Amino acid sequence: MGVIKVHGAAMSTAAQRVFTCLYEKELNFEFVPVDMASGEHKKEAYLSLNPFGQVPALEHGGQKIFESRAITQYIAMEYPEKGTRLASADKPSSSFLIWKEVEAHQFDPVASKLTWEIVLKPMFGMTIDPTMVEEYKAKLAKVLDVYEARLTKSKYLASDSFTLVDMHHLPTINLLMRTQVKQLFNARPRVSAWVADITARPAWTKVLAMQKVNFYPFIILSQIV
Numbered sequence: 001m002g003v004i005k006v007h008g009a010a011m012s013t014a015a016q017r018v019f020t021c022l023y024e025k026e027l028n029f030e031f032v033p034v035d036m037a038s039g040e041h042k043k044e045a046y047l048s049l050n051p052f053g054q055v056p057a058l059e060h061g062g063q064k065i066f067e068s069r070a071i072t073q074y075i076a077m078e079y080p081e082k083g084t085r086l087a088s089a090d091k092p093s094s095s096f097l098i099w100k101e102v103e104a105h106q107f108d109p110v111a112s113k114l115t116w117e118i119v120l121k122p123m124f125g126m127t128i129d130p131t132m133v134e135e136y137k138a139k140l141a142k143v144l145d146v147y148e149a150r151l152t153k154s155k156y157l158a159s160d161s162f163t164l165v166d167m168h169h170l171p172t173i174n175l176l177m178r179t180q181v182k183q184l185f186n187a188r189p190r191v192s193a194w195v196a197d198i199t200a201r202p203a204w205t206k207v208l209a210m211q212k213v214n215f216y217p218f219i220i221l222s223q224i225v
């Protein structure tokens, strides 16, 4: 069905979700870097790919798709037999549907807020708001308590197999595990084992390698946060 083109940036957590998916699926793709520093993502040409002016965006077989989780679901359904299965080829299970939404609406808003406060603000020379950090750490702790209980029932969040659900967590977990927030993950044995398992996946290692090549500050992050 033609070339898969990913427009994005190696530093973008949302784009990383898509890169991970393509590596899990062992699919070749063309990475089209978007120069976010110069505001390329807000210009007419890019807005035709994603009207919200955000990365990533995917082009495939004449289709233009945005929203990282829509893109990963599309790839998983388009190539069910390639690489890791990631999603059911036909009717998804109720647990897949539930936990996919949990990541997007319970985990990600809290994890992204913490990432902004503790990881990105210092990088941009901005001051961390300690009240926000404490408030959101408490919120994340509650989400992780639910994950700890869930992971007594299955090895991964949706089932005993690694799926899109687990994969969608990787970019923000990667950043938070380089900060004090890692204690929240490490204090919960099942969550901790799950984090170790999913972050060790070869597909994720390939995404990390892209960051080292394309976004130098991430190399030194662990030393400054």
Ligand SMILES: N[C@@H](CCC(=O)N[C@@H](CS)C(=O)NCC(=O)O)C(=O)O
Pocket: 011, 012, 013, 014, 015, 041, 053, 054, 055, 056, 066, 067, 068, 069
């Ligand atoms: N829900 C979107 C979020 C995309 C997003 O927030 N992308 C960020 C980079 S990680 C971005 O483009 N930020 C620039 C902006 O919002 O202007 C997705 O999952 O694709």
